[in-house]
Amino acid sequence: NAGVTQTPKFRILKIGQSMTLQCTQDMNHNYMYWYRQDPGMGLKLIYYSVGAGITDKGEVPNGYNVSRSTTEDFPLRLELAAPSQTSVYFCASSLGQGALEYGYTFGSGTRLTVV
Template identity: 90%
Template sequence: NAGVTQTPKFRILKIGQSMTLQCTQDMNHNYMYWYRQDPGMGLKLIYYSVGAGITDKGEVPNGYNVSRSTTEDFPLRLELAAPSQTSVYFCASSSPSGGGNTEAFFGQGTRLTVV
């Protein structure tokens, strides 16, 4: 019963490097999200997707890109890493239904440090 799986758990990047944070879910959820959490702050939405082939910007999308080629996978791409992108990144998925509970299931997070 994997749920939402994120890899890697930790990563240190040098300024200007690029990397992809992987996220996969096995619950057949249509909705997927990427959040970042900075110290002492709540989670801020980076990008989200309401289904395969559809993505949209959240509150803090600059410096990131996403793709959603399958229902299961929602990778987050950092092209030119900057110190401001040092954060903990959470992927989540949900399957909102009309009038029903809309709880999102979160992965364990990726702690990224840019030096």
């Protein structure tokens, strides 16, 4: 049981490039989330999904896109990378409402630098 798997672990992008951060979970969790973590700022929610085919914006969605074609996968896409997107990105999943007591399971993170 791998939990939540994120790839890549590290990436350096040039301004204007695009990339997709991959996130896969094998726990059959309905709910998945993308957060970014910046020093002293805590975690900010970018996008979340309550099930396949359903996504919604979080606190800081600008510059990002997501899709949820399957229960397992929740990729995050950066179309035109900007230095402000330099951050550590965490994917997380949870069973969902009614089982929120289990909290989130987090992936190991992707450290992205935009230069």
